[in-house]
Amino acid sequence: MNHVLYPLCAAAAWTAFLYKFRGRRRQPDNPAITAVWVAFLLLALVFTVSVPAVWEGLDRSVGVPNLSTLLSQGCVVGFSASIQAMLLFWVHPRDQAVARIRWRLLAVAGALVVMAVLFATTAPAVERSTDFVVWYAANPYYAVYLVFYVSAFAVGLCDTARIGWHYAREAPRPWLRRGLRLTAAGAATGLGYCAVRIANILGPVLGVDTRRWEALAPLCASAGALLVIVGLTVPAWGHRITALAGLAGRYLAHRRLAPLWRAVALRSSPEVVLDPPAVRALEWLRVRDLDFRLYRRVIEIRDGRLALRPHLDARVAAAADRLGREAGLSGDGLLAVVEAARLAAAVRAKARGSPADDGATDDDGASAEPAGAEPHGAESHGVEPGGADLCAEITWLVRVSRAYRRSPVVRAVLTER
Known part of the structure; x- marks a missing residue:
């Protein structure tokens, strides 16, 4: 599944990154556009690095087995923080948004430092590009690492879903409302990935084999990411769908x-x-x-x-x-x-x-x-x-x-x- 879903999501994320790059060039001082541009860059890196062939090639070139795990999961945490920052810049005035974002960035930075230290302590020497979490879940150091990672990611997803769904009721434009709801739905779908990772932590303790659920992790991650990509870009191009639907309606009326x-x-x-x-x-x-x-x-x-x-x-x-x-x-x-x-x-x-x-x-x-x-x-x-x-x-x-x-x-x- 990783061989198919992750390249697809990587292509979608890179496309969104390039699409938003034009908007950032037109409005370089707009913090919301910068935040979503950074979010797409991090998401593109997450799925690109997670492609098994890229994973293994990167680890060989660096000479550190499974370093791609730390890189991709660190980008996931950064992506979650970037989405929160973008939504806060949309919802609040700039000064208030900066104040709310500051403590989130400090928390994310602390979590990344702890994750790096615990990953080094785990010393995962066996290369596992497709089932790394299941293979190392019994390692106590990696289990603690996974707790920090999943907690940081899950908190970000919950915050994104809450802000997106709440602000969608107040958004002035129809496609902005739809985009915020799609973003919130994507964040909620990503929580399924977090649930599987929590099961990976508890499985060895409870003596449960979690391999049967592992396929849900990439599925939830990919579906959630695609919903977020569409949700964050659809306010810019959704009006074309409306125009196309209107054109189709007028064409049918003409024929009828x-x-x-x-x-x-x-x-x-x-x-x-x-x-x-x-x-x-x-x-x-x-x-x-x-x-x-x-x-x-x-x-x-x-x-x-x-x-x-x-x-x-x-x-x-x-x-x-x-x-x-x-x-x-x-x-x-x-x-x-x-x-x-x-x-x-x-x-x-x-x-x-x-x-x-x-x-x-x-x-x-x-x-x-x-x-x-x-x-x-x-x-x-x-x-x-x-x-x-x-x-x-x-x-x-x-x-x-x-x-x-x-x-x-x-x-x-x-x-x-």
Whole structure:
């Protein structure tokens, strides 16, 4: 597992380190950015050194067996302290954050000194790149070393989870809130690694073989690290996900309006269509000017509906309302079905050249729309590209288009008429 998870986490951490390096160059005096940059550097070193091939090669080059253990675990403690520092700089003014960080750094420095002394006392001569902790857990000096290491790391993780989760409720930006929660979740996941290491300490004392649980240590460490990496970087790039989701939603809306647009505008009133059919046939491949094309599709549907006003029949609306209620429809769903039935009947009547019967014409042209929607064409009631009114208009017309294409009530009304 170490051969796969640790290289993956090392690559992710080095990528995050380089990504944050740009931010540090732009804001060299921002302590929070510096802290997270240092944290990613330490995390990248942790997983790079922990890769078995790197572990063994480093020990051979230095000539000290298992020195990689001290280096990687020391970086883990430093990483935990750096994350705490970053969160404190986010949460508190600079002077208060420095005061809170100072004692944490002193505690971390003391723990690192004790760990170095105990590691030297342990004198681990047998090279163990994949199961070092399990192999040396019975050594009393290493057991004490492990207590200091796990304690320093666990305290840092708990502090990170507490600060991150608490501040997420107050964060002003959505992706900052998500990032803080992911960071807190990553810290909590890392506590699983600490639990396994505590079991390694207690196992020899209780006569329990802890090898069966060892696979959980790299799994929790790797999963926690990846969550922290994503959590600390997502505030900078998460808005792109939002933008992509919005683009996908607009693309789907554009496609879902196609049945209604083809019937009401392209076939029934082609004069309202801006682009010729040959251009429109390939437009699903283009996303560059999607906002404009979606806006135009709404406009053309509304203009096509205006051209159908002489053929809108109030009796069709009454029949659709009756059949829709019998089918259990209500609210906006019923209104959309009624409007779709009226348009479908009007399109058919116009194609036959027959207006609605005398006295049945919907002279005011009002559509069966939700309360607050305007009854006329998009151009006439001030729908603007990208505005809230346009979003409501798109939502409504997508409902109508879906009913136009799929509703059995619409088909039943046309058959009845």
